Amino acid sequence: MDGIKYDYIVCRYGELVLKGKNRKDFINRLYDNTRKALSAFPTLAYERNHDGIFIHLNEEDYCLVIDRLKDVFGYAHFSGAIRAARDLEDIKSQALSLAKRSIKKTFKVIAKRNDKSFPYSSDTINRETAKEILTNTDLKVDVHDPALKIYITVKNDRAYIMDDKVKGLGGYPVGINHKALVMMSGGIDSPVAAYLSMKRGLKVECIHFASMPYTSKQALDKVLKLARLVSYYQNDIIVHVVPFTDLQLAIYQHVDESYAITIMRRMMYRIADRLAKERRINVITNGESLGQVASQTPESLNVIGSVCDTLILRPLCMMDKTEIIDLSRKIGTYETSILPFEDCCTIFEPKAPITKPKADKCQYYEQRFDYEHLIEECLKHIESVKIVYDQNQDDEELF
Numbered sequence: 001m002d003g004i005k006y007d008y009i010v011c012r013y014g015e016l017v018l019k020g021k022n023r024k025d026f027i028n029r030l031y032d033n034t035r036k037a038l039s040a041f042p043t044l045a046y047e048r049n050h051d052g053i054f055i056h057l058n059e060e061d062y063c064l065v066i067d068r069l070k071d072v073f074g075y076a077h078f079s080g081a082i083r084a085a086r087d088l089e090d091i092k093s094q095a096l097s098l099a100k101r102s103i104k105k106t107f108k109v110i111a112k113r114n115d116k117s118f119p120y121s122s123d124t125i126n127r128e129t130a131k132e133i134l135t136n137t138d139l140k141v142d143v144h145d146p147a148l149k150i151y152i153t154v155k156n157d158r159a160y161i162m163d164d165k166v167k168g169l170g171g172y173p174v175g176i177n178h179k180a181l182v183m184m185s186g187g188i189d190s191p192v193a194a195y196l197s198m199k200r201g202l203k204v205e206c207i208h209f210a211s212m213p214y215t216s217k218q219a220l221d222k223v224l225k226l227a228r229l230v231s232y233y234q235n236d237i238i239v240h241v242v243p244f245t246d247l248q249l250a251i252y253q254h255v256d257e258s259y260a261i262t263i264m265r266r267m268m269y270r271i272a273d274r275l276a277k278e279r280r281i282n283v284i285t286n287g288e289s290l291g292q293v294a295s296q297t298p299e300s301l302n303v304i305g306s307v308c309d310t311l312i313l314r315p316l317c318m319m320d321k322t323e324i325i326d327l328s329r330k331i332g333t334y335e336t337s338i339l340p341f342e343d344c345c346t347i348f349e350p351k352a353p354i355t356k357p358k359a360d361k362c363q364y365y366e367q368r369f370d371y372e373h374l375i376e377e378c379l380k381h382i383e384s385v386k387i388v389y390d391q392n393q394d395d396e397e398l399f
Contacts, residue, residue, distance in 0.1 A: 004101045006062050006080035010153075010162055011053040011069065014076040014170040023050075030074040030173040036235050037072050041065055051114075054081075054160075066166055071233060073199050075168030079151060084159040088120050092132040094161045095150055099133045102163070106142035107133060111152040118154050125152055172201030174234045179203045180283040180313070181276045183268065184239065186223045186341070189287025189316055191333040192324050194230045196315035197285045203234055205281065207272050209244040219341035224385060229333050231389040241383045242271055247374040254368040258354045261295050263365055265304045271378055273308040278379075282311065289316045289324065294353035303357045 011034070016026040031048045038044055038055075044065070045056040057065065062080055069078055084094040099107060111125035120128070129152065133139055139148070151162040180202035182194045194204050208223045224239060231237035247267055255263045272284050288296045295304065305312050316324055328334040 004080065004082075004098060004163070006057060007083045008057060008081040008160065009055040009062065009065060009069065010079045010081045010160060011055065011168075012076050012078070012165075013052055014074055014168060015172060016074060026074075026173060026176055027053075029176045030072075033074070033173050033175070033234075034069070034072055037068055038065060040068075070166065070168060073169050073171040073201070073233065074173040076170060077165040077168050079162035079165050081160040081162045084161055086115075086118065086154065086157060086159055088125065088128060091125065091152060091154070091159050091161065092129050094159075095129045095152065096132050096136055098150060098161055098163060099137055099139055099148070102139075102148050104147035105139065106146045107139045107148040107150060108141065108143050108146035109133070109150045109152065111154070113154045115154055115156040117156075125154070169199065171199035174198045174201060175203040177201035178283070179205060179279070179281040180285045181240075181272055181279070181281045181310075182206045183272060183284065183286035184208045184223055184227060185287065186219060186226065186337070187287065188328050188334065188337040189289060189292075189324055191226045191230050191287075191337060192327050192331065193285050193287040193315045194227075195233060195327070195331050195333075197283075197313070198230075198233050200315075202283060202285070204230070204237060204285075205279065206237060206239045207242060207275060208239060209242045209248075209268055209271075211245045211248050212243070214245065214248075216341055218339075222336060222339050222341050224387065225336050226333055228387050228389065229336065230331070231387050233331075236386060236388040239385045239387065240275060241385065242378050243381050243383075244268075244378060247371065247378055250369050250371070250374055255365040258352055259357060259361065259365055261353045262300060262304060262357045262362060265295050265300075266307045266362060266366075267371060267375065269304060269308040269312075270375055273310045274375070274379060275382070276310045283313055284308065284310050285313045285315060287316055287324075288314045289319055289321070290314075292321065294355045297355045299356040300354075303359050303362060306359065 016023060019026050027048055031053060034053060035046065041060045043058040043060055045058060047054040066078060082094050082098055084090045109126045109129045111122045113122045130141055149164050153160045177200060180197045182190060182197060182204050184190045184206040197204050206227050210220055227237050227239045248264060251263050252260055276284055288301065290296060294300065325334060328337060
């Protein structure tokens with residue numbers, strides 16, 4: 001950036017460039033998400049096309065805008081851009097201006113002539129612009145590893161002069177693949193699962209199972225704070241809080257301790273499945289990682305997930321714990337996740353949970369109490385909280 005004053009930010013698409021007939025839908029969704037994310041910058045003007053989205057800064061702070069854009073899913077990379085006339089002399093002049101304001105020592109010019117009616121080839125633009133910079137600055141050409149890359153794009157009515165690219169998050173625009181219901185526990189894993197769900201184009205809602213008074217208000221506050229932190233990536237989020245105490249107590253009264261966690265997870269999935277159908281959500285996701293705990297062995301995941309009709313996706317399934325922790329630090333949820341407030345999965349944790357449960361044994365234990373009535377009571381008394389992301393908001397204002 002080197003103190004350069006840009007006219008535009010050029011935002012280039014990520015994976016959606018591979019799309020065919022529905023590419024327009026992806027672009028429109030990304031355009032809407034971008035405008036929402038940048039709502040704090042009211043003077044920005046936008047132009048979308050097949051290749052990318054161009055944002056006219058209109059004197060807004062480039063650094064602040066680009067910092068927010070870097071956390072919008074769907075973009076491969078961004079570049080600050082200076083606009084030039086569709087004229088070789090003006091292109092050379094603007095490229096020289098950009099080069100003079102850079103503190104770097106070596107450069108390379110990379111031109112692309114989108115409009116083939118422009119009378120100069122890409123190679124000619126490269127050579128003429130490089131010659132202008134070499135003649136009027138101390139910069140040296142380095143075609144293999146330049147410190148400064150100057151990109152020139154010539155369109156049918158204008159040209160853009162851009163410097164080095166800023167990496168975006170990639171993925172798909174949030175919401176293009178409909179919605180996911182994330183089972184948010186309050187630990188390290190589930191906020192990361194929410195983030196990765198958004199990256200694949202799913203707009204996230206959360207479901208949390210609270211067992212008051214065995215779980216504390218601080219534990220619920222922790223979950224809502226985690227939801228606020230991940231809502232940054234989609235601007236708002238809904239958290240559905242399920243009163244799980246009576247159902248959980250019934251499980252521990254009627255089920256052998258070794259099967260308690262398995263049955264509890266099956267009940268959670270049943271509730272999540274019914275809420276997902278009610279909310280027209282087509283995916284359930286969570287922070288389960290293969291082999292991490294007893295309820296996450298292949299046998300356990302199969303038996304537990306079998307009660308659910310809704311598609312279950314487990315974004316962390318093949319990740320190491322260290323990888324999950326690294327990502328939680330990157331997205332800013334780790335410090336909140338490790339706060340010492342227990343959730344309903346840990347307060348009644350058995351000493352020796354079964355790792356290879358059998359479906360018929362689960363059914364045997366479930367027949368010993370009226371879990372259907374208890375599930376209906378849970379669903380009837382769900383409290384839903386909508387959180388709209390505000391970076392200036394104190395956490396206490398949520399609760």
